[in-house]
Amino acid sequence: MDDVLQNIMDHAVAVAREAGQVVREALCDEKQRDVMTKSSTVDLVTQTDQRVEHLIIQSVKKKFPTHRFIGEESVAAGEACVLTDDPTWIIDPIDGTTNFVHSFPFVAVSIGFSVDKKIQFGVEGKGAFCNGEPLQVSDQEDVRRSIIATEFGSNRETETVEKIFSSLRNILNIPVHGVRGAGTAAVNMCLVASGCVEAYYEVGVHVWDVAAGSVIVEEAGGVLMDVEGGPVDLMSRRIVAANNGTVAHIVKEIDAFSPTRDDAPPTQ
Numbered sequence: 001m002d003d004v005l006q007n008i009m010d011h012a013v014a015v016a017r018e019a020g021q022v023v024r025e026a027l028c029d030e031k032q033r034d035v036m037t038k039s040s041t042v043d044l045v046t047q048t049d050q051r052v053e054h055l056i057i058q059s060v061k062k063k064f065p066t067h068r069f070i071g072e073e074s075v076a077a078g079e080a081c082v083l084t085d086d087p088t089w090i091i092d093p094i095d096g097t098t099n100f101v102h103s104f105p106f107v108a109v110s111i112g113f114s115v116d117k118k119i120q121f122g123v124e125g126k127g128a129f130c131n132g133e134p135l136q137v138s139d140q141e142d143v144r145r146s147i148i149a150t151e152f153g154s155n156r157e158t159e160t161v162e163k164i165f166s167s168l169r170n171i172l173n174i175p176v177h178g179v180r181g182a183g184t185a186a187v188n189m190c191l192v193a194s195g196c197v198e199a200y201y202e203v204g205v206h207v208w209d210v211a212a213g214s215v216i217v218e219e220a221g222g223v224l225m226d227v228e229g230g231p232v233d234l235m236s237r238r239i240v241a242a243n244n245g246t247v248a249h250i251v252k253e254i255d256a257f258s259p260t261r262d263d264a265p266p267t268q
């Protein structure tokens with residue numbers, strides 16, 4: 001890694017730790033968990049989400065004034081979200097807001113950095129590490145001995161819910177050892193990277209949910225795929241992140257569907 005990128009990554013780690021401390025304190029303080037809703041009654045946001053995103057963006061702007069940002073709480077509703085070739089920070093201030101609101105203790109501050117539309121690091125790059133310890137995906141090749149992670153997202157349209165359950169039924173029928181969901185895409189991806197979950201898939205994620213996690217999974221030896229097979233597109237709002245042994249089997253069982261792309265023009 002060159003010095004410029006190293007400098008950027010060091011700043012990302014420092015600001016992620018600072019943001020993490022704010023989130024940790026807020027988790028213990030009910031006043032900081034005031035709930036507001038966005039697109040629906042199950043799409044939640046709090047002042048802490050907004051405050052943490054503001055903190056990260058201001059801190060980065062001071063040091064790298066020309067860099068661009070895609071932040072979950074700064075993208076206006078209905079606005080097209082475009083990833084360009086410019087150096088871009090892709091930020092999810094609290095991944096797992098529903099967990100946060102309920103004091104369910106799994107949340108992440110997720111920061112990815114891209115250049116030429118390619119994610120350079122997800123807070124730590126060139127190998128994936130958790131507090132300095134290297135991460136490695138599971139070497140389990142038998143999907144029947146696997147734990148699969150997925151989420152239900154916040155889309156409650158009948159057709160979407162049916163697709164989610166149809167995929168889940170297929171996966172359970174393999175049968176796998178278990179299905180789990182941490183309530184945050186970033187944590188699910190880190191569980192894949194650390195080898196205790198073989199695969200994670202979800203339709204409906206945004207680029208800020210998966211940017212950082214995608215590079216962490218790959219650096220830990222895992223693979224990313226689209227839910228219909230083929231290369232993943234982080235703007236496509238669907239992803240499979242898995243070890244090599246289970247990815248093909250999981251892709252086969254997903255009853256795929258396509259939400260609107262992140263960069264699609266807003267609908268009227």
Ligand code: IPD
Pocket residue numbers: 072092094095096097098151152153154182183184185186202204205206209
């Ligand atoms: C959500 C979480 C959740 C996933 C949703 C995401 P948020 O992010 O990652 O696990 O199912 O698709 O939107 O809103 O808590 O940042």
Ligand code: CA
Pocket residue numbers: 043044072097
């Ligand atoms: Ca959200």
Ligand code: CA
Pocket residue numbers: 092094095096185208209
């Ligand atoms: Ca998120």
Ligand code: CA
Pocket residue numbers: 049072092093094095096097
């Ligand atoms: Ca979020």
